[in-house]
Amino acid sequence: MLLHRVRGCFFLFEAVVVLFQIPPSLKHLKIHLSSRHCQTSESSLSEATFVNLSSPTCLSRTTAAPGAMADPWQRAYDFAVEVARKAGAEIRKAGESEIRVMTKSSTVDLVTKTDERVEKIIIDSLKEEFGNDTYGFIGEESVAKGIPCILTDKPTWIIDPVDGTTNFVHGFPFVAVSIAFAVKKRLEFGVVYSCLEDKMYKARRGKGAFCDDERIQVSDVKDIHKSIIISEHGTDRSPEKVTKIFSTMQRILCIPVHGLRGSGTAATNMCLVACGAVEAFFEIGIHCWDIAAGAVIVTEAGGMLLDVDGGPFDLMSRRMVSANNEVIANRIIKEIEIFPAERDDAVIKK
């Protein structure tokens, strides 16, 4: 039997108690300790972190000066939380009646009137509060209608009105409103409202990540064999992509890991990393609006983001690994079979 010491915490007494209660028929026991409430001294909660999207060496971290000036984006942040909650209520109400389902790029890429209506509610609310032209907007349904998806230096809202439309159509428990805000291409805050669970995840750069009023942090697991990994099959069923997705899943399962899960929404998956329920989430094929808010929440919870090839995270690249730490992230990256996905900011050639 092996006893593993959890970083910063010591549970020998508890483990010994457990040892003597083990029935004799349980052979080949290995004991390790799962700690979710051990505050580690290595956590970066006291540091400000930000995701710099324009820097090739992105994910630089800086320290915010204590007693800093009033936050210029506080009002926008607070309003985003309000708007997300309002949008979530709208989604819940819509879920009580019959939902007419349409499709976008394929028969499994679903969209509903609720997606479109909720995006309009969010954008109209933001315009009413802050003015029509003060800020830019990147919204999933607006982009679907032809509005370009280009991030400039202008303060910009990045919106997914209903992340997990398939789940919404079916009443599967994970449906999220995702709202992020970027200034000079740097993400300032992110809000993800998991509306069927009524959980508000939020993070302001430099101020930590929260679920409702409780501070959240990533798990401290460094051993890949003790991890749960999330990935999704996505909505592209083309054979080459499906083959690579399954091959990657197979390789990860055979490490082995504790398990492979999928909630059906990228924003929720990132929050599950941020609150320590899973160690990593990766996907190729997602969009900037799916991950922008989650990116802030994960980093403010002490986690990190990388590209699937191990390079710096790129919001417009359609791919990402988010993880509790570099050890887990790099181990997963070794197994990912990459396939191409057109960038969100690719210029559409007519």
Next chain:
Amino acid sequence: MNDPWQECMEHCVEVTKQAGKMIREALQKDIAVMHKSSAVDLVTETDQRVEQLIISSVKAKFPTHSFIGEESVAAGAPSVLTDDPTWIIDPIDGTTNFVHRFPFVSVSIGFTVKKEIEFGVVYSCMEDKMYTARKGKGAFCNGVPIKVSGQEDISRSLVLTEVGFKKDSEQFATMMANIKTILTIPVHGIRSPGSAAINMCLVACGSADAYFHMGIHCWDMAGGAAIVTEAGGVIMDISGGPFDLMSRRLIVASSRAVAERIAAQVTEFGVGRDDADGS
């Protein structure tokens, strides 16, 4: 007529609530994790304590009844279903989720008499959702009636299944190939919540349209089986034949059409039986 098993069911709901409370308390502390058959087959002290709580509470009130409990079987108790009134217990379905605090962790109890399932209770403790069903009396979540989606079109279905590492590489390859086959029908999506009992309840309340799995146990299925059928759903063997509680495999679905389509697409592999000698 008075329901002869009403009192049992009421006691079952009560003891399940107590079990759920014990699990939620354990989630606030650190969890020592042990392994059973492999590095990915986890068990904790809470699994064992919860099972002891349930069995001792039921024995005190119904001393002649029999038990099949996951942790008792792991400790050497037989796993054979007789005609006796029998409580089939999974104290923590989703132990891996429990260890990680992933949101789907349940207590599952099914009650059989003469090998027929009379009622089932599944408590999703982190969501605080109590699913119950008495044969002939409908299925409920927190007292509110639930029913399956009624979906008959596989291409509009959300399907649940679970993936896990298997030492047998051929079985592992077949498991993955099955999921790929179903995904590319195509269906709307595949999800893996991580608890068989909760998966059955998600089908029962219409949040998913089907769940299929080979390799689970009777204690994973007994609680959910009545809940699905009383919600208007279908339960069958992975081959399309009649459901067999000890077979270690099942399909549950919103309709016969969806269930049969899955049965037609899936390649079987041997998983043994819960009531086989030496299993």
